[in-house]
Amino acid sequence: MMIKKIYFSILFLLFLQVSLQAQIRLRLPIDPLFKGKQMRVTAYACTPDTTLAEGDLKIKTLQFGGKLKYDSKQYSRIHDIEGSKWKKITANFTIKPKSDSLLVMLFSSIDTFNIDGFSMEYKQKDTWVKYPLKNAGFEDSKPGVREKVWRVENTHRYFIDSVNRYEGEQSLRIKVTDIVKYGYYTQYADTAHVNGIDIYYETYGEGEPLLLLHGNNQAAWALRHQIDFFRDKYKVIAVDSRGQGHSTMDKSEMSYTLMAEDMNALLEEINEDSVHIVGWSDGGNTGLTMAMNYPDKVKSLTTMGANLYLKKGVIEKKFMRKVKLEVRIVGVVAFFNPKNWKDKYRVAKMLLKHPNIDPEDLKDIQIPVMVMAGENDLIMPDHTKLIAESIPNSKLVIIEGADHYAPSDVPDKFNQYVLDFLMKEEKEMK
Secondary structure (H helix, E strand, O other): OHHHHHHHHHHHHHHHHHHOOOOEEEEEEOOHHHOOOEEEEEEEEEOOOOOEEEEEEEEEEEEEEOOEEEEEEEEEEEEEEEOOOOEEEEEEEEOOOOOOEEEEEEEEOOOEEEEEEEEEEEEEOOEEEEEOOOOOOOOOOOOOOOOOOOEEOOOEEEEEEOOOOOOOOOEEEEEEOHHHHOOOOHHHEEEEEEOOEEEEEEEEOOOOEEEEEOOOOOOHHHHHHHHHHHOOOOEEEEEOOOOOOOOOOOOOOOOHHHHHHHHHHHHHHOOOOOEEEEEEOHHHHHHHHHHHHOHHHEEEEEEEOOOOOOOOOOEOHHHHHHHHHHHHHHHHHHHHOHHHHHHHHHHHHHHHOOOOOOHHHHHHOOOOEEEEEEOOOOEOHHHHHHHHHHOOOOEEEEEOOOOOOHHHHOHHHHHHHHHHHHHHHHHHHO
16 A cells, blocks of 8 residues: 555656646546547647757646546657647547546647647547637737636746737747746856855845745755846845755755755855845745844845744644655655665655744844745644744735745745835835
8 A cells, every 4th residue: 555655656746847847738627428538639839930949849638536636648749840830749548437627738848839729529439529628729818918728837928929820810829938047047156165065056136135045855946936036126146955956965964954054154155244035945944044043144034834843733734644755755766766866865854853943932033024824835824823923023924825835836926025025124224
């Protein structure tokens, strides 16, 4: 039974990693009449100019039924789209008996492409019958108006193209933005040797320094929406924490105290006297530790989904079970592939031991602090309130309808809260 659980957890983790890269998604309910039937999804793609675009385009489907997810395990992939020539891409699958909704995803490694003529069909005896899809040809899409039916990832921009079209009057052009480069943008990158390790960081913009701290086993790329938003307003310093991303680690036991030491040493190395900090999850824990241990280095602090300790009532039970299982999975993978996974395991294990912050210790924090969490955050609401109530004059913000991943899932809303907080504090400082 445990092997089966681990197998499905690995599949789930892989799904999360892949689905975040999908450029277009459509989720729709499954009519009970289609259960058990063969179906197929078709679309047409081209590039907007006459050059050959090297890369892949792929359609993949996932089915959902209650808490179950079914990978169709079938997908269609096309290679190297020739400029202005429409190429067909089709994915075949069978509707599972327990499925009640379907997710259609389009993946692309091509920077700019046009998509048009989506269709879905089901097989009735020997005949394929069309199933109506809303805005399948993007005829209802409008310039400057957010696409409502098809979700286009916010790492990409989309445009209406009335010149290159497969059918109808227009198609949708998808174009990758610079936002996907954050965390890998060598033009803005540097490395500092501090605290016995190499810390990788990227710097954007000018003005008041803003240090961005990411979550567990992530890197600077996780806060790409914040980098993109704040780089025109602040001097953004986006860091890969110890043992994550491009940064190295030594044999020291991982803890938020140690990572706060790293950040303090980094700020000394790059001659930043003090900074505003935005920390998400693990980054929020590190930010709280910095505010306690290095108060002169922190002008203001925003935490998102932080926690003080791991006692009962802090993290939802079902998520804590999932965390423990996934840490075991990473441990197993690290045993067989230590070169690529040993550091990830050491970072992941920290979730089961740290932090260990006494709420009383927060009462000495004198800087402006905003404590944030999603309405459906994995951190229990009472614990987030405890953090806010323990810090003198702090501000508590619960983002309606959001969860632990608000910085990436609802970046516009999250960023505006942070900006309003920073501007208010800067105004009061003057």
